[in-house]
Amino acid sequence: MEEEKFPDDFRTYKERNWLQFTQRPFFHVYVMLAVSLLLSTIFVIVAVSKVFPCGPNAREWEYSKGKCYYFSLQKTSWMDAKVQCEEKHSRLAIVESMGEQNFLQTRTRHERYWIGLSDRDVEGHWTWLDGRDSDSGFTYWARGEPNNDDRGEDCAHLWGDGKWNDVYCTYPCYYICEKPVLGTSPEHQGRN
Ligand SMILES: [Ca+2]
Ligand SMILES: [Ca+2]
Incomplete structure (x- = not known):
């Protein structure tokens, strides 16, 4: 017991x-x-x-309206720019509005900067790196562009005045990477 x-x-x-x-x-x-x-x-x-919305150790990233941007200091091809953004856990910039366009073009004046837009897969069908169709959203092509000139132009960049132009993808341009601010979920990146 x-x-x-x-x-x-x-x-x-x-x-x-x-x-x-x-x-x-x-x-x-x-x-x-x-x-x-x-x-x-x-x-x-x-x-x-x-x-520090872009991280305390990320002084090279600039914050604007919910995104962090990196403006390259070197020129390179579109493919290499895409890879370099991915190595920074980001992607080539996707321009979604006139507000975003204004911010980017004030930072890229007088130079060519790659953005995440190409018609490499289907000629004339411009898509962003997240798979979105460019024609269904914001566009800011320069007059007469994209013209796919005689060398075949499949990659898009901001031109001197900020408007977009297509040029052959191995042309050396600066590039813009973007990533979400700290603490938000990254979208699917680098699809193309
Ligand atoms: Ca083209
Ligand atoms: Ca062109």
Whole structure:
């Protein structure tokens, strides 16, 4: 019969021990310290994401309206630009609105910058790197472009005045990468 009593005795022993533990002089201090530490950590993460939306160690990225942009310092082909953006966990920029276009063209004045738009798969069918059809969204082609000139022009770039032109994809241009701000889910990238 003693054996049947054992579980209850054991439980009572555990409860007593726990009670004694919680009544130690510094128990509540420890709990408050742990909660403070947790809250401080959350506060720092939120503050960093507000002050450095593109990451505290990413000074080469520029923030504008929910996206982070990288403007290259070197010229290269469209394919290499695409790969270099992917290596930075980003993609060649997709221009979705006049507001975004305005921001980009103030940063790229007088130079050619690749964007994530091409008709490499089907001539004349311009698609963005996320698979979207260019004709169904915002476009900003220069007058008479895209013209697929005699060398075959399948990749798009911002021209001197910011308007878009198609040129052959091995032409050396600067390029613009984009990525979502910290803490948001990256979309599917580099589909093309
Ligand atoms: Ca073409
Ligand atoms: Ca052209």
